[in-house]
Amino acid sequence: MLELEDNSAGALSIFIGNVRNRGKSGNVSEIYYESYSKMAEQKMREIENEAQTKWKIKKSVIFHRIGNIKVGEASIIIGISSEHRNEAFEACKYVINSVKTRVPIWKKEISNESQKWAEGILLE
DSSP states (O other): OGGGOOTTOOEEEEEEEEOOSEETTEEOSEEEEEEOHHHHHHHHHHHHHHHHHHHOOSEEEEEEOOEEEETTSEEEEEEEEESSHHHHHHHHHHHHHHHHHHSOEEEEEEOSSOEEEOOOOOOO
16 A cells, blocks of 8 residues: 555554444345545544554555445455554554544445344444
């Protein structure tokens, strides 16, 4: 990922979230993601800035797909580069948890039997 290249970074942590075949409502064949794009992009920039400040990371990227995504395909990719591995791991964990709780992206679990909007999650 060219966006993460930095000669002073010794660590690169990448998280890839894939659509799995089971959800809270049962079997899943795909997920439909919908968002309030303008606000979602703003919130993701805020989260990146917070992570950069807290862990002094070098660079970061967040990509979240919208629309229908099949089982096995990636729905989100997060990349963090930092001087040391601990900062990259911790920042990556912070970013995914923050995206899931703060960014206006909703998902509908789709199967052959039903379609159901997933409830939001709260992390402590």
